[in-house]
Amino acid sequence: MIRLDRAGRTFKVRRNVVHAVRDLSFSVAAGEFVGCLGPNGAGKSTTIKMLCGILTPTSGTVRMAGLDPARRRTTVARRIGVVFGQRTTLWWDLPLLDSFELCRHLYKVDRGLFRSRLDELTETLDLGAFLRTPVRQLSLGQRMRGDLAAALLHAPDVLVLDEPTIGLDVVSKAGIRDFLRRVNTERGTTVLLTTHDLVDVERLCRRVVLIDHGRLAFDGSLEQLMATAPGQSSIEDVVTRLYTGGARPPGDVARQ
Numbered sequence: 001m002i003r004l005d006r007a008g009r010t011f012k013v014r015r016n017v018v019h020a021v022r023d024l025s026f027s028v029a030a031g032e033f034v035g036c037l038g039p040n041g042a043g044k045s046t047t048i049k050m051l052c053g054i055l056t057p058t059s060g061t062v063r064m065a066g067l068d069p070a071r072r073r074t075t076v077a078r079r080i081g082v083v084f085g086q087r088t089t090l091w092w093d094l095p096l097l098d099s100f101e102l103c104r105h106l107y108k109v110d111r112g113l114f115r116s117r118l119d120e121l122t123e124t125l126d127l128g129a130f131l132r133t134p135v136r137q138l139s140l141g142q143r144m145r146g147d148l149a150a151a152l153l154h155a156p157d158v159l160v161l162d163e164p165t166i167g168l169d170v171v172s173k174a175g176i177r178d179f180l181r182r183v184n185t186e187r188g189t190t191v192l193l194t195t196h197d198l199v200d201v202e203r204l205c206r207r208v209v210l211i212d213h214g215r216l217a218f219d220g221s222l223e224q225l226m227a228t229a230p231g232q233s234s235i236e237d238v239v240t241r242l243y244t245g246g247a248r249p250p251g252d253v254a255r256q
């Protein structure tokens with residue numbers, strides 16, 4: 001469903017080249033729930049942006065549902081749902097319901113299907129009390145639930161999540177995790193989740209890919225991840241060890 005083959009992305013910053021992602025290869029099969037980990041500046045968001053077609057790789061190839069996201073952006077957009085936890089995709093001044101209606105138009109979702117999906121999402125994400133509230137007046141937790149609903153209204157095959165639990169309290173996080181688990185197990189939606197919250201990973205992901213300095217540093221099951229540091233009992237200790245293993249400054253910068 002998702003495939004990166006030696007994908008790379010550089011950015012020119014004045015006279016420097018930043019290698020945000022380099023030689024990155026991994027794939028995600030239909031129905032998997034995969035966690036994408038990495039320290040700050042590792043290249044996770046850049047990877048996600050390439051998968052969504054927001055950024056074009058400067059080397060290698062990226063495929064989403066067999067399609068090149070940069071060339072087939074509209075088709076790919078209909079197959080995927082995306083949530084950027086740090087930035088809403090909803091219309092700030094509009095009531096949540098109007099944002100959903102705009103999504104319906106953008107994704108050309110049949111009115112009857114939209115109604116039934118909206119009813120289902122309203123119930124499972126408990127949106128009823130604030131459907132008519134402008135997005136700018138929503139709390140972070142309410143807004144995140146709204147963003148998740150917007151990402152799923154067109155029933156995508158793949159859900160790509162960039163830090164969807166950032167800033168949420170423990171109860172809100174638990175609710176979102178429960179919802180995501182159900183989306184994956186009951187609907188069979190493929191999920192790629194980037195997060196710094198290791199509880200998200202422990203509770204949701206059967207497999208983990210770890211990116212460090214733009215490169216793949218680990219790809220395996222949660223059990224295999226834990227086995228990389230025998231004697232460490234918590235995932236936090238294991239991941240800290242992996243992050244600090246070959247520590248280099250973030251954002252590997254090479255002089256041109």
Ligand SMILES: Nc1ncnc2c1ncn2[C@@H]1O[C@H](COP(=O)(O)OP(=O)(O)OP(=O)(O)O)[C@@H](O)[C@H]1O
Pocket residue numbers: 011012013018019020038039040041042043044045046047250251252
């Ligand atoms: N548009 C851009 N222009 C220049 N450099 C960029 C750009 N976007 C990302 N970078 C750089 O690429 C590297 C990877 O950034 P990216 O946002 O992908 O990391 P990340 O793993 O998502 O980090 P975080 O966990 O902090 O969100 C960083 O060094 C960052 O500064």
